[in-house]
Amino acid sequence: xxxxxxxxxxxxxxxxLLLVLIVVVLMALRPTSDAPLGRASQFxxxxxxxxxxxxxxLRVAIPQxxxxxxxxxxxxxxxxxxxxxxxxxxxxxxxxxxxxxxAASDVxxxxxxxxxxxxxxxxxxxxxxxxxxxxxxASYNNAPNSIVTIPALIxxxxxxxxxxxxxxxxPTFAEWRGLAATxxxxxxxxxxxxxSPIWTQLLATGWQPVDPxxxxxxxxxxxxxxxxxxxxxxxxIFFVLTLGGASWHPGYGAVVMNDWTVN
Numbered sequence: 729x730x731x732x733x734x735x736x737x738x739x740x741x742x743x744x745l746l747l748v749l750i751v752v753v754l755m756a757l758r759p760t761s762d763a764p765l766g767r768a769s770q771f772x773x774x775x776x777x778x779x780x781x782x783x784x785x786l787r788v789a790i791p792q793x794x795x796x797x798x799x800x801x802x803x804x805x806x807x808x809x810x811x812x813x814x815x816x817x818x819x820x821x822x823x824x825x826x827x828x829x830x831a832a833s834d835v836x837x838x839x840x841x842x843x844x845x846x847x848x849x850x851x852x853x854x855x856x857x858x859x860x861x862x863x864x865x866a867s868y869n870n871a872p873n874s875i876v877t878i879p880a881l882i883x884x885x886x887x888x889x890x891x892x893x894x895x896x897x898x899p900t901f902a903e904w905r906g907l908a909a910t911x912x913x914x915x916x917x918x919x920x921x922x923x924s925p926i927w928t929q930l931l932a933t934g935w936q937p938v939d940p941x942x943x944x945x946x947x948x949x950x951x952x953x954x955x956x957x958x959x960x961x962x963x964x965i966f967f968v969l970t971l972g973g974a975s976w977h978p979g980y981g982a983v984v985m986n987d988w989t990v991n
Contacts, residue, residue: 781821781884785973785981787874790936799935800875818885819864821976826857827865835979838971842921842945845869845969845982850897850916850951854907862898863888871972871981874939884975890984897967897988912955916965919949924968941980942972951990964991 790796823829827848834844852862866888873886891898899907927944947969953961966989974981 781976783975783977785872785874785975786940787938788940790938793934795933795935799930818888819860819867821867821870821884822861822864823868824857824861824865826853826861829977830869832979835974835977835981838941838943838945838980839921841971841980841982842947842969843919846919846921846947846949847916850914850965852914854899854904854913855909855911859898859901859904863891866891866982868976869981870975871939871941871983872975873983874937874942874972886984887982890986893986895988897985910955912953915952915954917950917952919947921945921947926968937972939972942970942983945969945971965989 830841830844830848834840848865849862867885870884870887872883922945924944924946945968946966948964948966951963951965953963966987967985968987969985970983971980972983973979
């Protein structure tokens with residue numbers, strides 16, 4: 729996540745990493761013991777239409793070559809048998825005062841979107857926001873998985889689900905309450921983004937996405953955790969962000985976030 733044989737062998741090892749970015753998110757759609765996610769935020773929010781969005785991301789026709797079939801069939805096998813009913817466990821798309829929409833000027837290019845998305849995702853004041861707010865904002869920034877056909881309602885929650893997987897950056901409900909009580913804040917800085925080698929290798933085989941905006945970025949930077957009365961805790965962070973055409977608005981959105989690493 730000769731020369732052609734070697735590249736194909738590397739792809740077969742690399743594709744599972746890409747599959748992990750999307751496949752395992754359904755595990756996170758199952759109920760947790762913390763609290764229901766559908767509750768309205770106490771700080772208020774602006775919800776998107778809870779029906780399927782009217783906007784449709786651009787799709788292109790791709791010839792079904794051998795490599796297209798190999799990659800796409802791998803995705804299809806992993807996604808088979810899942811149910812759309814599990815999507816109800818995550819909040820509907822919404823923005824809020826704590827997590828507003830990303831500026832229109834930042835959703836037109838993958839690099840600016842990756843930076844703006846990460847900045848808003850990780851600049852968190854736990855006392856003035858909620859976990860529901862964050863996951864609803866993630867649903868609003870969702871880009872659907874375009875590689876195989878999966879239930880539409882699940883496809884609107886793929887990003888939010890990926891943020892709750894282990895290892896995850898999103899605290900549990902109990903952890904969030906604790907961080908709010910101590911007035912802890914997160915601030916991210918020194919962000920660096922680059923096209924992921926996984927994506928470069930995948931494209932080098934001749935495989936093409938049906939979503940012309942789809943790409944993968946490596947994102948790294950510094951996360952500073954501040955709690956009044958305590959020394960600031962500075963951490964190095966890294967993750968892989970898969971982008972695509974957004975579900976709810978023109979321009980870029982995020983399909984999934986994976987490989988969250990903190991040092």
